[in-house]
Amino acid sequence: MQSATVSRTPSELRQAALDHIFIGMNNHAMLGEEGGPLIVEKGDGIYVWDVDGTRYIDGISGMYFRNVGHGREEIAKAIYEQISDLSANVYASVTPAAVELAAKIAELAPGDLSRTFFCQGGSEANESALKLAQAYHVRMGERGRYKVISRRGSYHGATYGTMWLGEHPGFPRTDYQPKPSSAVHVAAPHFYRCEFNSESPEECGELSALAIEKAILSEGPESVSAVIGEPVTQPMGGVVPPENYWPMVREICDRYGVLLIFDEVITGFGRLGEWFGADVVKTQPDIISFAKGITSGYFPLGGCIGDRRIADAFAGGPEKTWSHMYTYSAHPGGVSAGLKNLEIIEREGLIQNARERGVQMADRLKAMEERFEIIGEARGIGLVQGLEMVEDGESKKSFAPEVGIGMRMTEALKRRGVWIRVGAYILPLSPPLTISASEVDDLCDAVEDSIEEVSAGL
Ligand SMILES: Cc1ncc(COP(=O)(O)O)c(C=O)c1O
Numbered sequence: 001m002q003s004a005t006v007s008r009t010p011s012e013l014r015q016a017a018l019d020h021i022f023i024g025m026n027n028h029a030m031l032g033e034e035g036g037p038l039i040v041e042k043g044d045g046i047y048v049w050d051v052d053g054t055r056y057i058d059g060i061s062g063m064y065f066r067n068v069g070h071g072r073e074e075i076a077k078a079i080y081e082q083i084s085d086l087s088a089n090v091y092a093s094v095t096p097a098a099v100e101l102a103a104k105i106a107e108l109a110p111g112d113l114s115r116t117f118f119c120q121g122g123s124e125a126n127e128s129a130l131k132l133a134q135a136y137h138v139r140m141g142e143r144g145r146y147k148v149i150s151r152r153g154s155y156h157g158a159t160y161g162t163m164w165l166g167e168h169p170g171f172p173r174t175d176y177q178p179k180p181s182s183a184v185h186v187a188a189p190h191f192y193r194c195e196f197n198s199e200s201p202e203e204c205g206e207l208s209a210l211a212i213e214k215a216i217l218s219e220g221p222e223s224v225s226a227v228i229g230e231p232v233t234q235p236m237g238g239v240v241p242p243e244n245y246w247p248m249v250r251e252i253c254d255r256y257g258v259l260l261i262f263d264e265v266i267t268g269f270g271r272l273g274e275w276f277g278a279d280v281v282k283t284q285p286d287i288i289s290f291a292k293g294i295t296s297g298y299f300p301l302g303g304c305i306g307d308r309r310i311a312d313a314f315a316g317g318p319e320k321t322w323s324h325m326y327t328y329s330a331h332p333g334g335v336s337a338g339l340k341n342l343e344i345i346e347r348e349g350l351i352q353n354a355r356e357r358g359v360q361m362a363d364r365l366k367a368m369e370e371r372f373e374i375i376g377e378a379r380g381i382g383l384v385q386g387l388e389m390v391e392d393g394e395s396k397k398s399f400a401p402e403v404g405i406g407m408r409m410t411e412a413l414k415r416r417g418v419w420i421r422v423g424a425y426i427l428p429l430s431p432p433l434t435i436s437a438s439e440v441d442d443l444c445d446a447v448e449d450s451i452e453e454v455s456a457g458l
Contacts, residue, residue, distance in 0.1 A: 010051040013039050025171075038419065043070025046432050046439055048419065057443050059413070059420035060430045064234060064266040064384075065292030068344045069434035075298040075340045082336035089330060098330040101338045105294075105305055108275045108342075111284040115311040117322075118303040118330035122265035122291035123157030125302035126228065128324060129289040130161060132306055133226040133259045135322050139313040142257070145225040147181070149215050149258075151188040151208075152195075153236040154229060156263050165228055168235050170423055184219055186211040188233065189241035192377045192388065193396070205242030213252045221256040226287075228261040231277025237386025237426035238379045246283035259286040259310075265302070266384065269293035270345050270433055273355030273382035280381065286310060294338045296432075301334030350433040357440050358382035361429065364444040372451050374405075374458070380429070387427040387447075398425045408457070412450035418443060 008016060014036025018028055023037050031037050042049040046069060048058050058066060068075070082097060089095060102116040117128050130148055137145040150156065154166035163173055164183035173179070187195040189208035198204035216224050227249060233239040253260045262285040267277030271293060274280050278288065287310065291302030314322045328334075345351065358381060365378035365385055376390035389409070391399045399405040401424065409422040420428065431443060 010039065011036070013051060045069045045071065046435050046443075054417075056414070056417055056419035057439070057446070058431065059418050059443060060428055061383075061432050062297050063292070064271070064430050065295075065297035067270055067293040067433045068296045068341055068348075068350065069432040072296070072298065072340075072344065074344070075296070075337050078336045078340040079299055079333045083333045086332050088328070088332065094330060095332045095335065097332060097335040097339055101335045101342075104339065104342055105290075105303075109288060109305055110276055110278045112308040113285075113288060113305045114308050116303045116305040117324065118301065118335065119326050120300045120328055120331070120334070121302045122263075122289070123159040123162045124326065125265060125289035125291050125304050126156045126162045126165065126261075126263055127159050129228070129261045129263075129287045129304040130226065131324050132287060132304060132310065132322065133261060135324075136259065136306075136310050136313050137225055139320060142222065144222050145258075147184050147219055147224045149184045149186055149212055149219075149224065149227045151229050151233070152185050153188045153190065153239070154233055154263070155235045156228060156265075166235075170235065184215050184224075186215050188236065188239065189245040190233075190236060190239045191242060192239075192379070193236075201242035202244055205245035206248065208241075209245050209248035209252060212249055213255075216252070216256050216258060221258070224256065224258050226259040226261050227253055228263055230263045230265075231267050231281045231283070232272055232381055232384055234266050234384050234386075234428065234430070235426070237377075237388050237428060238381065238384045240379060240381050241281065243281075246281040250283050250285075253286075261285060261287045261289065261304075264288050265291045266293070266430075269342070270351040270354050271383050271430065273351060273358055275351065294341065295334060296337075296341045298341065299331070299334040299337035301331065301338055345433070348434070353435075354382045354433045357433075357435050357437065358385065360437060360440050361385055361444060364440070364448075365429070368444075368448055368451060371448075372455055374455050375451065383430050383433060383435070385429040387429070387451075389425050389427060403458070405454070408454045409450055412453050413446060416446035416450060418446045418450075 017037050039051045040048045041051050047055050049055050106114045150165040152167045155168045156162045156165035167185045187208050189205050191201045191204040194204040196207040262278055264277050268290040272280045287306045289304040295301045314320050369375045369378040373393050374389050376388045378387050391397045406422040406424050413420050
């Protein structure tokens with residue numbers, strides 16, 4: 001069911017894709033050997049179809065954004081109707097839909113988070129949050145605060161600034177050296193691979209929080225603007241921090257006048273079984289950045305929301321203005337998609353479904369951890385789950401790159417009708433929040449059979 005403008009056959013499309021598109025994070029020679037990239041043309045619920053008509057379960061919701069599932073005509077219609085009336089903002093204006101959406105986000109967000117800046121995606125959301133934090137400190141008379149503390153293993157974006165946050169091994173920055181002095185990295189609260197060899201999750205949580213305090217002190221508190229982190233970290237495969245971690249980090253930030261930014265680009269809008277990850281980890285941040293799930297990817301939209309204290313810092317004369325914008329901030333198509341998307345999440349009880357299906361999936365994944373030597377740990381909450389694959393369960397040794405464990409697993413899943421591009425050692429699972437109990441079983445059956453096949457072939 002190709003659109004009228006597409007005249008190529010599926011194999012011509014794959015070749016033309018290799019010739020003309022940079023396919024994000026992928027090596028073209030490798031994609032060529034695989035016969036070209038997956039080219040999808042239709043989606044419905046948790047499924048997508050490629051140009052050959054093969055159906056796949058979308059195991060990671062596109063890229064962790066398809067919260068309400070594929071094929072929602074009512075969102076397409078809301079966008080169509082909005083951009084038929086008004087297709088873009090005019091300078092220094094807002095639209096009624098943008099106002100409604102910002103008010104709705106303020107109502108849903110924890111504490112007194114109340115004023116949103118809209119942009120187009122997650123990297124810009126974090127970029128904006130960092131600028132908001134630094135500008136806030138300047139308004140408060142602290143011009144020297146520019147450093148940002150982030151945790152190893154996190155991912156916060158691809159722009160020139162955000163790529164330095166986190167230090168995820170899957171996103172090497174060797175092409176873009178040198179690292180800016182604003183980027184300070186600390187250990188993640190990841191008990192399975194605790195950098196402090198902690199004996200309990202609590203100890204790992206405490207030592208990881210104290211690592212932030214240590215970094216603030218060694219950098220000089222007067223130079224630190226913010227700590228940024230995802231309440232639950234997806235890139236390392238659904239790392240849920242020990243319960244004591246975020247409350248301790250909150251106290252440490254308060255002690256040194258450092259702002260706490262939660263990157264909720266993945267965790268926002270229901271994926272963890274609450275509206276926000278902040279609700280799950282019971283910690284109030286000063287700023288939340290969001291994207292993906294706000295529109296379920298039906299239109300590129302992101303943003304960051306600051307609390308009342310931050311909003312107030314920009315009240316007053318012209319010198320208080322926050323000088324920051326994008327041409328397509330609060331695009332009318334995006335904000336109307338967002339409003340309709342949130343309406344669906346509420347109307348269909350998708351947050352509760354994410355919670356329940358998350359428990360169901362976690363039970364199945366834990367059973368796989370027990371059954372297979374190559375599954376080191378199953379972890380996650382809600383619909384951010386992951387399996388860490390190891391060569392040796394005892395020593396937790398990861399597979400050597402030559403084994404190509406990710407590619408073997410990707411192909412085994414694909415043969416079973418599941419599309420998840422598996423990385424070097426994490427098999428992520430984050431289906432749409434609409435997934436039913438029987439679909440969770442189908443997905444988990446395919447994962448279990450794939451692990452069995454790959455294990456046997458090693
Ligand atoms: C936690 C997190 N933050 C930020 C980003 C960057 O978002 P985008 O790719 O929309 O720029 C991502 C993207 O996957 C993400 O997972």
